[in-house]
Amino acid sequence: MNAYFDMPSDLQHSYLGLIGLHLREALLPVLFGLVVALPVAQLCVRFKWLYSPVLWVTTVLYAIPSLAFFVVLIDYTGATETTVMIPLTVYSLVLLVPAIVDGVRSVSPDTMAAATAMGFGPVQRYLKVQLPIAVPAIFAGLRLAAVSSISLVSVGTLIGNQGALGNLLADGQFYHRTPLIVTSVVTTALLAILVDGLLVLIQTLLTPWAPRGGKSAGKGAGKSGRPSLLRRRTTSAAREPEPAAARAALEDAVR
């Protein structure tokens, strides 16, 4: 086992330390991305003409390879964690904005009218009606962002050991210790699956009204009981198939 878990001393971290570092470098950007994406998405919902250019910009940003992004940033922020976290924030933003916009837009006008009739102001309506209904869509985006972020942190090893678990890849090659590489890949993948599962759990807790996958399938509640891979309910009322967040972004971008 030691071949797998003996960390080379140049990393200055234990195995668990690297995991903590990896999670911080991967998930803080997703959090920042969410904080920035919420107002941006709201602007896009409010001013419809804004959405298309925003999608174009985000699509182009998303196409920039992470390594190139890192290297360019070295000039400004040095070979630090920040350099890794800025591009990851941008990628998260790119995935989250269309997810939130889709989610908020999917709130039916009837629901909005009901909220208004109950005396909700715009802010209350946003916080108490639109956001909760958009939770499944937002979480679809969050899950994509978190998983890709966890995977991309590893690339940071190329800009001077800023890749947390990814640093094991470089060290594994340098010291000819293949087990370290296996440890890095397996741990990163497990972290991604774990965080993904955690997000699903949080989503379930946040949307107690949503039908539970297992139960609803048993009841066979018509079409809405179908398992949806995109974590959206495909009700017969929704004429338009609702594509996943990332896909919607790219799809809308070309229109």
Add this chain to the structure above:
Amino acid sequence: MNVLNFINDFFSDSANWHGTTGIPHRLLEHVEYSLLALLISAVIGLPIGLFAGHAGRGGYALAAFSTAARALPSFGLLVLMTVWLGEIGTTPAMIPLVALAVAPILVTSYEAIRSVDPAPVDAARGMGMSSAAVLFQVEIPAALPLILSGLRSAAIQVVSTATIAAYIGLGGLGRYIIDGLAQHTYGKVVGGATLVAGLAIVTIGVFYLVERLAVSPGVRRGR
């Protein structure tokens, strides 16, 4: 401004336009890797996704599989494959690229078939069409826009990620980024990144054209 100057220097240097290290050659290599990876992923992902969607089975299995595929770190997998397989041709680079692209293709094609309006599907069955005919003549044409969007999403990710192939000594536009990093010539890095982003935009354009040509006008109007 800094970055723009780098881009300008990179593209105006005529040495960057000739020979095997020139932009046209690297671009071609990059397109080659991306197309190959996309092709392999489509050959794996499309049939499984389409048939599972048609049968309405295996949704949870596909979701679990695609979550696992997405969780695999592309760069880590590349290094691991290089160590295990050796630097033999493009195989070590293809494995992470296919792992990356297969998930969106699988999930989207499954979901695309599932979200086809059931009325025409029932009508087709009622007319006595066989199961295969329903899939190929009704469901796939109706689901084509979504299926294509899954392929496009996969293609963009592959184009962007194919840069890592340069890390294991292969060509492609990643060469500029990896070499630029090693030589501390940021102009190269920025130029390479610009080319990759440009290629991704061209990819979006190509898919737009394919959609215009392949999707039946009736389906397009309905959306």
